Amino acid sequence: MKYETKKVHELTATQIEDILELWNVPQWNGITTDEFRTSFSNSEFHFLVEGNKILAVLRLNMDLILDIDDKEHAFMEVVGFVSSEKNKGYGRKLLHYFKDHIQERNLEVIGFCKAELRPFYEKCQIRILYNQARIIKEKEGTAWINSEDDDTLIFTLSDEKATLLSQLPENKTYLKDQ
Template sequence: MTSYVVKKPSELSLSQFAAILQLWQIEEWLHLTHSEFVDLFYNNEFHMLVDETSTVLSVSRINYNFQISISDSVHTIAELVGFVSQKPRTGHGSLLIESILDYLQERGIEAIGFCDLSSRAFYEKCGIEIFPGHSRFIKEKVNGLWVDSSDEDILNLTLTGHTRNIIQGLNAYSPAYLISG
């Protein structure tokens, strides 16, 4: 039996913390202490699908620090990040995404995500609206220079009206700039 759980970084068990780092495989984070992890992700939630022994089957986080500037206006939008399943093609990822979408909608939280071409079919199968190629219109500062995002698509998880139109309207002449993420 699987369960959907949402935890703040400080609420993660040490085994969940270790499992998340192992699943993510981000070199600079593999050696974080639990305390450093809590500090780094202080304004995030970890959404997990776990089994009866609390083993993490699938995980993602919602980043509430994501801010972009568009035409001198700052927009704070929740961001789905770090989505990964321990064993792909078992249905755990789809179930986690469905649970996250319900969670966000119930709380009225507008959220986006990003994906590359290889993940597009998965998100389409989950019924998520995709703005193909739009990620390149969100500029990130790297070594003092504004560069295109490395992802391909923007995922509309729970955007509504005005915010959806703003994100869908991004283009080469009207980009967004990542100011906090």
């Protein structure tokens, strides 16, 4: 097993197909390689691989902007994190490599999760801001709705930004369109 990172333009067509299969998002069925590259142009992909097989993947989104109390804050965000097989340790191993990698690069990275995933992230020693993601409003059509996620995950973050995210109930917080 080895850890790899790639920008979207470095991905092969086969890797893109494999990622889409692992993600299993119905509305992305039939997306072309070019559409994938355009959609995720400001992303980095992190893998745990064995030979040509992707065991686990996550996407580092570089475009997350939160408007907190009328002030914009940029974050990098972990999304699309999935393993090819559950309970094999692939996800935990990928997160271990990923955390080391982003700490070496001094990146500030967060993520979001539903409550049922808390035990996994706790085992991986990811700091969790419980019930903070619900406060974030996302645009759906013309309406602002609460996020479907429950928690905010802190992979690496300055104390200042961690404090800001832990105090969202006191602020108005919106996910900005990119």
